[in-house]
Amino acid sequence: MAETLHQITLLVNGIPLQAEVPARRLLSDCLRHDLGLTGTHVGCEHGVCGACTVLVGGVPMRSCLLLAVSVDGEQLTTVEGLAGPDGELSPVQQAFAECHGLQCGFCTPGFLTTITAGLAENPDPSPDQARELIGGNLCRCTGYQNIVKSVLRAAEITRTKSTEADAAASTVLRAAEINHTEQGDSA
Amino acid sequence: MKPSAFEYSRPDSLGAALDLLAEHGSQAKVLAGGQSLIPMLSMRLAAPARLIDINRIAALDYVRTGPAGVRVGALARHAVLERDGSAARCQPLLAAALASVAHPTIRNRGTSVGSIVHADPAAELPAVLSLLGGSLTVASAAGQRVVPAAELFVGPLESSLAPTELAIEAFFPALAQRSGVAFAELSRRRGDYAVCGVAVLVALDQDLRVSSALAGYLSIAATPLVLDLTGPIHGRTFDSDLAPAAALARELVDPEPDIHATAEYRRQLVQVLTQRALRQAARTAAGAD
Numbered sequence: 001m002a003e004t005l006h007q008i009t010l011l012v013n014g015i016p017l018q019a020e021v022p023a024r025r026l027l028s029d030c031l032r033h034d035l036g037l038t039g040t041h042v043g044c045e046h047g048v049c050g051a052c053t054v055l056v057g058g059v060p061m062r063s064c065l066l067l068a069v070s071v072d073g074e075q076l077t078t079v080e081g082l083a084g085p086d087g088e089l090s091p092v093q094q095a096f097a098e099c100h101g102l103q104c105g106f107c108t109p110g111f112l113t114t115i116t117a118g119l120a121e122n123p124d125p126s127p128d129q130a131r132e133l134i135g136g137n138l139c140r141c142t143g144y145q146n147i148v149k150s151v152l153r154a155a156e157i158t159r160t161k162s163t164e165a166d167a168a169a170s171t172v173l174r175a176a177e178i179n180h181t182e183q184g185d186s187a
Numbered sequence: 188m189k190p191s192a193f194e195y196s197r198p199d200s201l202g203a204a205l206d207l208l209a210e211h212g213s214q215a216k217v218l219a220g221g222q223s224l225i226p227m228l229s230m231r232l233a234a235p236a237r238l239i240d241i242n243r244i245a246a247l248d249y250v251r252t253g254p255a256g257v258r259v260g261a262l263a264r265h266a267v268l269e270r271d272g273s274a275a276r277c278q279p280l281l282a283a284a285l286a287s288v289a290h291p292t293i294r295n296r297g298t299s300v301g302s303i304v305h306a307d308p309a310a311e312l313p314a315v316l317s318l319l320g321g322s323l324t325v326a327s328a329a330g331q332r333v334v335p336a337a338e339l340f341v342g343p344l345e346s347s348l349a350p351t352e353l354a355i356e357a358f359f360p361a362l363a364q365r366s367g368v369a370f371a372e373l374s375r376r377r378g379d380y381a382v383c384g385v386a387v388l389v390a391l392d393q394d395l396r397v398s399s400a401l402a403g404y405l406s407i408a409a410t411p412l413v414l415d416l417t418g419p420i421h422g423r424t425f426d427s428d429l430a431p432a433a434a435l436a437r438e439l440v441d442p443e444p445d446i447h448a449t450a451e452y453r454r455q456l457v458q459v460l461t462q463r464a465l466r467q468a469a470r471t472a473a474g475a476d
Contacts, residue, residue, distance in 0.1 A: 003192050023195030023238065026229070045188040046226040053292055059266075060292045065225045069195055070218065070240050114292060135377045136290025 008072040012037065013081025023069050028052040030068035031078060039079040041109050043138070050137035053110040054078050060117045079109035082116060091157035092116050092150070101150030103141035110137050115151055124155055190228035194237040201326065204241055204353060209328040211237045212351035218242070219261060222289070222297035223305045247355060252277045256321070256360040261301070261353070265294035277361045279471075280319065280368035280386055284311040287370065290378040303339075304354045306346045309380045309406045311372070313340060316357060317411040318386045318403030324356040331355075340410035365391045367472030369464040372405070373456055375447065381406045382448045383456035389468040395425045397469065400432055402461055407442045407453060414439050416461070425473040433462035 003022045010017050012035065019034040028045070031037045031054070043049035045064045052063040055077035082090040092115045095101065102108045111134060118133040119125070125133060130151035131144075139147060198204040208215060214236035218224060227233040241247060241261060248262035252273040259268055268274060269285040288294055288302070288311050302312045303323060316323070317336040324333050325348055334347060341347050348354065362368060372384030384405040392398045397420050404412040419431035442453035470476045 004194065006195065022192065024190040024192055024228070026189070026225075029189075046229055047222060047289075047293060050290070050292065056296075059295045061296045062222075062292060064229075065222050065293075065296065067195075067218070067221070067225070067238075067240075070197070070221070070242055132377075133291075136292045 006069045006072070008069055010035070010068070010071065011073075011075040013077060019068065021068050023067060025068045026064050027054070027066040027068045027071060027076075028063040031063060031076075034068075037078055037080055039109050041106055043107065043110075048138070049107070049110070050114065051107045051110040053113045053137070055113055055117050058117060058120070060114045077113065077116075079112050082112055090116065091161060092119065092154040094157055095150040095154035096147075099150040099153050100146045101142065102139075102147075107137060107139045107141075111139070111147060115154060119151070119155055119158060123158060125151060127152065188229050190225070191231060191234045193228075193235055195240065196237065197240040197243055199243045201244055201246060201353075201355065204239055204244060205326055205328045205351075207237075207239050208351045208353055211239070212349070215239050215350070217353060219301040220264065220297035221301075222293050223301070223307065241353070250274055254361065256358055257281065259299050259357045259359070261298060261355050263299055265297050265299055265302070266291065268299050269294060278319070278359050278368075279362060280315055280370060280388075281359060283368065283370040284315045284386055287311055287372050287374075287378075287381070287384065293378075300354050300357050303357055304346050304348060306340050306342075306344050306410070308343050308409055308411065309384075311370075311381070311384060311386075311405060312357075314384065314403040314405040314411040315370075315386050316359065317413050318388055318401055319360050321357060321359045323354050324358070325352045326355050327352045333358075336411075337413075343409050363390065365393075365395070365472055367391075367468035367470065369467035369471070371460040371464040371467075373460065380447075383407060383442075383453050383460060385457070385460045385464050387461065387464040387468045389425075389465060389472050391425055391469070391472045395473045396422050397425065397429075400429075400465060400469075402436055402464070404440065404457065407440050407457060412440065416465075420465075425469040426475065429465045429469060430462055432465055433458045436461045 005020045017035050028042050031040045041051040043051035047062050047065045053060050054063045092112050130148050196207050216235040218238045218240045247260040249260040250263050250271045251258040257274045257278050269282050275282040302310050322333050322335050367389050370386045372381040374381050386403045388401045390399040400416045402414050416432035420429050437454050437458040440457050442450050444450040
């Protein structure tokens with residue numbers, strides 16, 4: 001008996017992608033095999049290791065514990081969607097590079113997605129909160145210490161960036177005000 | 188590690204889901220959060236002919252708190268219930284126990300009602316529902332019925348629901364005045380299955396003396412185990428030695444040994460965790476914490 005196929009659309013990193021999948025296709029396999037997005041890694045395939053974590057509507061979930069057909073129409077963020085359009089590393093990626101938060105890199109996509117969402121919710125975690133945040137992700141290389149450092153460093157980079165962005169915005173605003181005043185004077 | 192083939196239905200109303208269950212019930216499984224079901228499918232411990240995916244039935248996605256207690260719809264994720272301030276004020280045991288349910292990422296998808304009907308003896312919420320004397324509302328094409336927690340759990344991973352029934356709501360009674368709750372569990376790794384876990388409910392009288400002390404255990408028996416530990420500490424003030432109740436708990440339990448712990452170690456954990464939780468619950472009941 002031929003298996004029924006389902007036409008689904010996933011909004012992956014802002015891009016609508018279509019796939020035709022049997023109902024039993026795990027989201028992790030759909031991303032990797034059907035959509036060719038191999039950044040999402042599959043470790044244990046039963047929800048323990050966290051390597052396959054992606055964001056569904058901004059919320060971290062195990063892609064090996066979701067059926068692709070069940071998240072039809074959802075917005076997904078995978079590790080491929082974290083860097084800027086010009087390839088600039090996201091704060092979490094930059095922190096991992098700076099703090100040696102990875103060695104072999106297998107578990108890294110799951111950590112990056114989990115931490116990205118975690119910092120969006122709590123931008124200033126304590127070291128204990130950083131540990132709790134990554135408690136569901138396994139790494140067999142680093143011993144975790146540098147990953148905890150990476151979480152704290154990523155929070156720091158995010159804060160610096162937003163301060164810089166605020167400064168830049170207020171510079172633009174000031175320039176606009178000056179411009180406006182000058183125009184007012186000349187009128 | 189891939190599920191075997193199955194037919195898939197995604198009804199968008201409760202009525203449609205119940206019709207599907209009436210037609211396919213004995214060969215079908217209901218998919219809500221799937222954080223237990225999908226690993227079972229992948230490991231082929233379960234191979235249903237059809238999955239009925241209830242994730243699009245928006246009417247089941249709610250947490251409602253009233254004076255009597257907290258009503259949790261079948262689609263409410265653990266994480267939503269855990270962060271619900273009204274629910275936590277009404278029945279603080281919910282947030283206390285939910286913090287020990289797997290990892291935050293699993294709680295983002297897994298549902299509280301799903302965890303209850305999955306009836307894993309190592310799960311937190313079945314023990315919480317049993318301890319509090321809560322209930323489950325189940326629906327089928329024939330109508331609805333309310334199942335008290337005491338009649339819900341039949342064996343490991345086995346509930347008293349019929350194959351054509353869908354659990355639609357769990358009800359957790361509110362915490363009464365001068366009552367306190369606490370939760371304690373031990374697992375080998377954070378977020379892992381509990382080697383032993385306990386939820387306790389202590390009620391005090393007007394003089395802040397213990398009038399009742401109940402404990403609900405996970406990972407100790409084939410189903411959630413609720414023990415009345417009032418006897419040895421009845422009438423004691425909230426801040427007195429409650430150890431005799433914990434010692435009684437140790438005598439009453441009869442845990443199985445497994446790869447994670449011997450039976451004797453589990454009995455030891457029952458005593459230690461019970462004493463710890465009783466002390467905390469009695470103090471909160473008295474408003475001392």
